[in-house]
Amino acid sequence: MRALLYWLAKMIGDVNAVSKGKTGKRIARRMAGKVTGRGLGRWFK
DSSP states (O other), rough: OOOHHHHHHHHHHHHHHHHOOHHHHHHHHHHHHHHHHHHHHTTTT
């Protein structure tokens, strides 16, 4: 259930970014977050 809610929130955020014309910034932030998360995951094993 939680995964569905997170997925829905992500989709709503994507639609909102497209309507405001800020998709590039959203994609860049998502990529930066993934890189940061992977780095911290390796560091705190």
